[in-house]
Amino acid sequence: SHPSWTLEKSSTSVWVSNANAPATLPLVVGGYDVSGEVRSDGEPMKEVTFLLFSATVRKEDITGCNSAPVEGSLPGDAALSFLCSVVSREDGAFTFPSLASGEYTVVPYYRGERITFDVAPSRMVFRVEHDSLQLEPIFRVMGFSVTGRVLNRPEGEGVPSATVTLNNQIKVVTKEDGSFRLENMTAGTYTIRAHKELMFFDPVTVKIAPNTPQLPDIITTGFSICGQISISRLPEGLKQQGRYRVTLTPRGQDKASSRTVESDQQGEFCFQAKPGDYSVQVSLPEAEVKAGLALQPQALDVSLVDQPLSNLLFTQFMASVSGKVSCLAACGDLTVTLQPVSRPGDRVNVQLSGRGDSLTFSFVDVLPGKYKLSISHEEWCWKHKSMEVEVLQADVLGVEFRQTGYMLRCALSHAITLEFFQDGSKPENVGVYNLTKGVNRFCLSKPGVYKVTPRSCHQFEQDYYTYDTSAPSILTLTAVRHHMTGLITTDKILDVTVTIKSSIESEPALVLGPLRSLQEQRQEQQLLEIELRRQERERRGEEDPGAKESPPVQERAEELRGPFHYEFSYWARYGGALKRVPRDKLMGCPGRLVDIMGRAGLFLEGQLSPGLEGVEISISERGAHTALITVLTNERGAYRVGPLHSNLQYDISARKEGFVLTAVEGTQGDFKAFALAGVTFEIKSEDGQPLSGVLLSLSGAQFRSNLLTQDTGLLTFNNLSPGQYYYKPMMKEYRFEPASQMIEVEEGQMLSIAITGFKTAYSCYGAVLSLSGDAEQGVAVEAVGQGECSLYSEDTVTDEEGRFRLRGLLPGCRYLIQLRAEGNDHIERALPLHRPIEVGSSDIEGIHIIAFRQINQFDLSGNILTSPEHLSSLSVKLFKSDNLDNPIQTVTLGQSLFFHFRPLLRDGESYVLMLHTTLPSTQYDYTLPQVSFTSSGYHKHVTLTFNPIRRVPDQDVAQGSYIALPLTLLLLLAAYNHEKVIPLLVQLVSRMQGVRGLAQAGGDGAALDEAKRQAKRQKTRRT
Secondary structure (H helix, E strand, O other), rough: OOOOEEEEEEEEEEEEEEEEOOOEEEEEEEOOEEEEEEEEEEEOOOOOOEEEEEOOOOOOOOOOOOOOOOOOOOOOOOOOOOEEEEEEEOOOOOEEEEOOOEEEEEEEEEEEOOEEEEEEEEEEEEEEOOOOOEOOEEEEEEEEEEEEEEEOOOOOOOOOOOOEEEEEEEHHHHHHHHEEEEEEEEEEEEEEEEEEOOOOEOOOEEEEEOOOOOOOOOEEEEEEEEEEEEEOOOOOOOOOOOOOEEEEEEEOOOOOHEEEEEOOOOOOOEEEEEEEEEEEEOEEEEEEEHHHHOOOEEEEEEEEOOEEEEEEEEOOOEEEEEEEOOOOOOOOOEEEEEEEEOOOOOOEEEEEEOOOOEEEEEEEEOOOEEEEEEEEEOOOEEEOOOOEEEOOOOEEEEEEEEEEEEEEEEEEEOOOEEEEEOOOOOOOOOEEEEEEOEEEEEEEOOEEEEEEEEEOOOEOOOOEEEEEEOOOOOOEOOOEEEEEEEEEOOOOOOOOOEEEOOOOOOOOOOEEEEEEOHHHHHHHHHHHHHHHHHHHHHHHHHHHHOOOOOOOOOOOOOOOOOOOOEEEEEEOOOOOOOOOOOHHHHHHHHHHHEOOOOOEEEEEEEEEOOOOOOOOEEEEEOOOOOOOEEEEEEOEEEEEEEEEEEEOOOEEEEEEEEEEEEEEOOOOOOEEEEEOOEEEEEEEEEOOOOOOOOOOEEEEEOOOEEEOOOOOOOEEEEEEEEEEEEEEOOOOOOEEEEOOEEEEEOOOOOOEEEEEEEEEOOOEEEEEOOOOOOOOOOEEEEEEHHHHHHHOEEEEOOOOOEEEEEEEEOOOOOOHHHHHHHHOOOOOEEEEOEEEOOOOOEEEEEEEEEEEOOOOOEEEEEEEOHHHHHHHEEEEEEOOOOEEEOOOOOEOOOOOOOEEEEEEOOOOOOEEEEEEOOOOOEEEOOOOEEEEEOOOEEEEHHHHHHOEEEEEOOOHHHHHHHHHHHHHHHHHHHOOHHHHHHHHHHHHHHHHHHHHHHHHHHOOOHHHHHHHHHHHHHOOOOO
């Protein structure tokens, strides 16, 4: 104690210093011992290392223990500094000597070869004051830690993030290298299980002891093979199924080792499999395959090694169909259509356009199946206008539509020969075609303008026609006159004159003749030749007078012998003098239509035995089906017919009700007669009511008949020949007594036979209606037996009122009444799908079904661009393209610019729409438009333009030509002085408007309109 000295203390030393002294003098103080003990199951444990840490005491202050660090013994607290370590002795005790006062942390660390033991407590905090310290509680070795690995295959890679459980209690997660550590283990037998998504492990049973700290590797025994079935578009008519069967087959093994799972609604599937090579395949229902559903690939070959497979993908196979269109010149606008063969209405169009001679097309997302490819340019010729392709397992490439020419459609009223010429072509004559009546189609190999000349025995409206391939249309050639000939045959020479009077009133009568017979003409020709030869002989004699005169040759012409033939010919207008000529005569060259000659007549006569009055005698030409003459026999049974053509053969037949008439052999026209018998059947039900609708079959000898009873239940068979007959009544739902019988019928006898019917089955009555209540005719309906009656079924078809009757339904049976799947292509669906009924002892009525029809109509409409004054003269006619003679529909416009036809069938048929007018072509110049189309889709709207121009008299045109020159000079002068002329014109126009207003107010409008009409007539003369 001194006022000049201060005392400073640290944890291990004390310093005494004087403020005036040059240095501090330390005073060393001794430390304190800290002891502890470690045991295992009551036994002392040696060689357990205890590590000493502190946050306040410096390492330099510790001198009594090992200060070297121990590997793997970090305390996990950055604030603590390692001081030193000691090891337990044989008795399990340990001591930290000479520790200064302060706060310490001791951590036990016990590690043997490949094993780390767990000591409790794992750390202990204590404080040294001014005395030695015995640590409490005693450290105890509680257990040990073991390590292991989870591998994806033997000697393979570690499996990270796998969960390892010990006896379903302790859980640890593997590290990135697949290793794991189990703490506080005690010796014993354990079951270890590993879990990870998409990987599978077998449980492992091991014995764990301190001398076996390393667990055996846990090897993956299997992996998941997972995938997805992706279907983006179902074929028409299929419903979304979602679930599909997937098969996993080991490669190189038989199908018995295959496994099958079903995908979920989203198309996902998974298998558990051991490493190996596999094939994965998806099975589709047969109905979906037929509808065009397919997957790609068909099968997937996979190798399962050391990782799960989770990205297998089966996608819907949809191909592309592509190709090109090759044209002779510029292609322009074209349409290519792809249409399923099994579904004609489900068609897809591709619009093409281009100025080159080749265009490409492509259809994508095409389902497997057979398809029809077609191109729609009707005015061109194609090597293949349509073709069938089949989409199987790959895209369809290289389809080609090649143009071979330009289609010329020619509508002819008669069969003729057409010659085609084209300017600049070599040779000039392009071709000669023999064409038939109606619409002819043939191809022109080059584009351009053709001159078409008809060659035949018919006269047409024009001597030649022109056709331009760039503006295709139907070339219509109508014959207006026909070359006709006739022949008149006589027994002697006459002065024959033929007068031909046409039924057309404006046609004057034509007189031909007097005619000369062919024999007379031939005789005159012979006489002329004889005379020429005589003159030739005389000329030779004059030139050579010294020639020896030869005796004259006696030449004579043929004598005139009958019959004599007179021929005549003329050009007849169609519909006039030919109105009684058969139509087929006018298809080609009619040739000789009149042939007149005379012959002696033939008389036919005969007798009925016994004499029978009123027998109908029919006489017809041999082989004809209709009678030429019909007469009745007189009171003596005789007849006589004539005169008839003697050069023909005739058939004679006789008929009278109630008699059998047979021809007498060895005669022509004589007959024998005998009376016939009759049988009447009366058919009733078991309650005595007449039974209608019973089919009664009666047969015998040459007689066969099947008739239905009416409301009276009676059937009478008259005109039966004597003999034996067999009858049998038949009707569904009934049995009859007698069921059948043989009867004997004598000549002239009338029999009466009673038959009774007994009810054995019943009927179901109902109707098939549309949603609006309209009757559905021709719909097939069926009754399908259920349960024990599943072998029985009945079907029928609805009548014009939609009603049906299903007969023959057995008592005690249950049936489903429904629309048949076959035969109802026009019906889309029914509501309800079926109606159940139970058949008792009576008929069932009131079974109604609503049917929804398929939409199968094509609407056609259009409008006319023309002046309203011409509407009343216009009509629109619709033709089928293969028959341009007879329109199938005609619409008269009246006062409306719009027209609409009755609906057509949506069947892809080709049609031609033509505009017709009653305006006379002598007063107007006009062109009648026409449009070709097919009934594809649902609607077609066309626009037709009709602008007729009235023909103008020559003098008006000439006047306009005189005015044209001065008017042109005035315009040139105005253009040169436009700066002065334009203001004058503006002022003139304003004045003219004022004058026009005054003229309208004063009633001079008519004069102004006449001036306008005169101005319109100023047109250039046609040349």
